[in-house]
Amino acid sequence: MSVCLVDKVRTVSDAKRDFYTHHTRPINSIYRRFVEELIVEMHLLSVNTDFRYDAIYALGVVTAFERFMQGYQPEQDKSSIFAALCQATGGNWEQYRQEAGEILSQAKQMSVQELIAKINSSASTGGENRLVETLQAIANRSNYKYSRLFAIGLYTLLAEADPDILRDPEKRDRTLKEVTEALHLSPEKLQKDLDLYRSNLDKMDQLLKVLEEALEAERKKRQQQKPEQGTAQINSDEKNP
Template identity: 65%
Template sequence: MDNIRTVSDTKRKFYGYHTQPINSIYRRFVEELLVEMHLLSVNIDFSYDPIYALGVVTSFQRFMQGYSPESDKPSIFNALCQAVDGSSEKYHQEAEAILNEAKGLSIVDFKDKLTHVTDNQVGEGVLWGTFGAIAANPKFKYSRLLAIGLYTLLMEIDSDLLKDEEKRTETIKEVSEALKFSPEKLRKDLDLYRSNLDKMQQLLTVIEDSLEADRKKRASTEGKTSAEVVEQTETPETQQSENNV
């Protein structure tokens, strides 16, 4: 029997692929996402699917906003995927494909098809094939990242619906019942996700305000320094000459 990869093994792989330091503000998020992906990858009941991939991609994109240097972000995401024996290209391609399928749906069509997801009558495509596989698997391993993928799909179909708490709760319940996992768990995970996004946005605003204040302070200091230099270069002879004039 093969030895199960440990968290330490996965972290070593990650830092072997991405060798640059990670911005301290974002380091906790990156490592928590890495551990979450690791724990799922070694779980016997977990199976990768495009909705999970969309959750990973969306989570990374939303929580890595403002990361500097921007050019390091592809390397970090690639390292996250490779550390759990995945492919960043596959994650992106399948996330985009399933999101594109959702774009052509209304919320009414989506809910109607979802109620028949196990009937093999909802049409072809990655989206409904994935939903069907989830609903038909009694040992399906639910995850927070899958919940984020579902939320992203719903946002693409009808973002206004999710702004209404009552309608959002109702939709989450319908999705959970169709896919056969706990609506309470899904609701709590999505509430936490939304809350964390708000906190991250607030943090980015504080950082940007701080940087702007620092830029203004430097500009003011440089202006004063320039004036002092000019004043200091005026010799007594120059000042006397000006007085004579």
């Protein structure tokens, strides 16, 4: 009788347990839901047989993390949280940040139309341009595993290549359609993911604004109480010489 040994696929619980092993400090309650949802999203991709890590996905992870973790306190915990997030889902935080920074820098040197032309070209860059090689590989892969984090990375790149798309919704949507069609991806799916991403960013910004206002009001209240407490102490001392 033969026994078939199958490697155990890591679960979401395994990933979360690993995360809290690497980052042992409590997560600020306002940000906990985002961090845990990101762990789940990255984990499910990591165990998908069609998923392949690439620099645009890395940029999406870095961008989403930085945008949604704005204002996190204590500030120094952010690095530990990001490192633990990558480690718990089979990645390397240094690689994520390095490659994300590299392709972002390369996007600044090209227009969107140049990027689209490069995607459609079969000419190799000889390893000199990670961004172009990554885009070409995606366009040529029939079973590319699209993800929301890839969409965020792509959007960040396009905004770097042409900042006007952030200010002109019509141009933004037209550009996204052209690029996704060149990559043989669904423009509708990407647009839906980015609409949700921008909506969630707006909600987070509003929440942070409310918190800042509440903290400022609390600071003013404490400042007003200090003189009153000092006066009360003086009056007490005068009554009890």
